[in-house]
Amino acid sequence: MKLTVVGGGSTYTPELIDGFARLRDTLPVEELVLVDPAADRLELVGGLARRIFAKQGHPGRITTTADLDVGVAGADAVLLQLRVGGQAARQQDETWPLECGCVGQETTGAGGLAKALRTVPVVLDIAERVRRASPDAWIIDFTNPVGIVTRALLRAGHRAVGLCNVAIGFQRKFAALLDVAPHEVHLDHVGLNHLTWETGVRLGGPEGEDVLPRLLAEHGERIAGDLHLPRPLLDRLGVVPSYYLRYYYAHDQVVEELREGPSRAARVAAMERELLTMYGDPELAEKPALLAQRGGAFYSEAAVDLAAALLGGGGSPYQVVNTLNRGTLPFLPDDAVIEVQAAVGANGAVPLPVAPLDPLYAGLVANVTAYEELALDAALRGGRERVFEALLAHPLIGQYAYAETLTDQLIAHNREHLAWA
Structure with missing residues (x-):
């Protein structure tokens, strides 16, 4: 089995490598190719990756290359984890929207749109080259904004x-709070990427007992604290929103917080410099503890599980993925991409049935889905007016004066990445 990681020079990659090494019985990788145009980073990450495999006794071969076509040739699956423009572009995404009093974030709002415009054309070019080189390969997208990128693919x-x-x-x-094994916890997870709610927490599978009320009653304070949302809000909702709902439920508070301190991008950039120094240590043969602060926790387990299921091996029968709606949420178009539990196998992902979504959540999902449609159109066809329409449609922006200003700023900050600008 050959797997290729595009963006293999990312500081995330050792997390992925560690998962491949530990879970080799689930996903028996024979060849792993790390592809990245940044030769210096690729050398550091590739060296650590080989040491991790060697220390854990993994027999697979790890190679590195800057040549995408060589890297994806003959691949069974290709994982995308790229960042067009690097941390410098992310720093901009998180900064200029704040000037209008809007959230500055890399996956939602104006910053998220900027990232989509930079990323979609690049990912589609990569995917076409994968299709030519390995027409049967699965593409697993971890590149944000995942919902828009997956919809484009x-x-x-x-x-x-x-x-x-x-x-x-x-x-x-939740498994830790309930003192059960993770595989015993099945989530009623519904929404769009970075716009989801846990409407149920079931033990044993889709038909198991829903223990979410007990979780909220016994551990609500801790869950709310992790989300940086007030406990009474969770009690009123009766569900657990993802952390990203804080950008909607506490927008103005978040804007003030973002204005006060160093951006997440600045902190991550500093962390990445430290991580790359660590990766260059020839004695290091495991992922460093600092990597846990970089983000992407449990990414490796999720990626291994998904790849194994798609390639017809092991893997959990039900997994939360981003895939076509196909009537699952009847108020959305069939070709919208939703994030839900799905049955995953060699033929892809088929969403499990979802209980009717409360209007409190359905309205926001419909609104953001409409924005994502406009964002994808802007990414595919370009043009100032399409960017403006997408910003005007986004519930975190909405006002025409803001949309006008943010359109100009987005284009100015991203001109080098926009072929039409």
């Missing part, structure tokens, strides 16, 4: 599934 006819680590993070957290 599926609309273009690629064999693709989107992956996010929010759900597996909740699964692990």
Whole structure:
């Protein structure tokens, strides 16, 4: 089995490598190729990856290359984890929206749109090259904004599934609180990427007992604290929103917080410099503890589980993924991409039935889905007016004066990445 990681020079990659090494019985990788144009980073990450495999006794071969076509040739699955523009672009995404009093964040709002515009054309080019080199390969997208990127891939006819680590993070957290094994926890997870709610927490599978009321009663304070949301809000909702709902439920508070301190991008950039120094240590043969602060917790377990299921091996029968709606949420178009539990196998992901969604959540999901449609159109066809319409439609922006200003700023800050600008 050959797997290729595009963006293999990412500081995330040792987390992924550690998962491949530990879970080799689930996903028996024979060849792992790390592809990245940044030769210096690739050398450091590739060296650590080989040492991790060697220390854990993994027999697989790890190679590195800057040549995408060589890297994806003959691959069974290709994982995408790239960041067009690097941390410098992320720093901009998190900064200029604040000037209008809007959230500055890399996956939602104006910053999220900027990232989508930079990323979608690049990912589609990569996917076409994968299709030519390995037409049967699955593409697993971890590149944000996952919902929009996955929608672009599926609309273009690629064999693709989107992956996010929010759900597996909740699964692990709830399992620890309940003192059960993670595989015993099944989430009623519903919404869009970075716009989801846990409406049920079941023990044993989709038909198991819903223990969410007990979790909220016994551990609500801790759950609310982790989300940086007030406990009474969770009690009133009766569900657990993802952390990203804080950008909607506490927008103005978040804006003030973002204005006060160093950006997440600045902190991550500093962390990445330290991590890369660590990766260059020839004695290091395991992922460093600092990597846990980088983000992407449990990404490796989720990626291994998904790849194994798609390639017809092991893997859990039900997994939270980003895939086509196909009537699952009847108020959305069939070709919208939603994030829900799905049955995953060699033929792809089929969403499990979802209980009717409360209007409190359905309205926001419908609104953001409409924005994502406009955002994808802007990413595919370009043009100032399309960017403006997407910003105007986003519930975190909405006002035409803000949309006008943010459109100009987005284009100015991203001109080098926009072929039409």
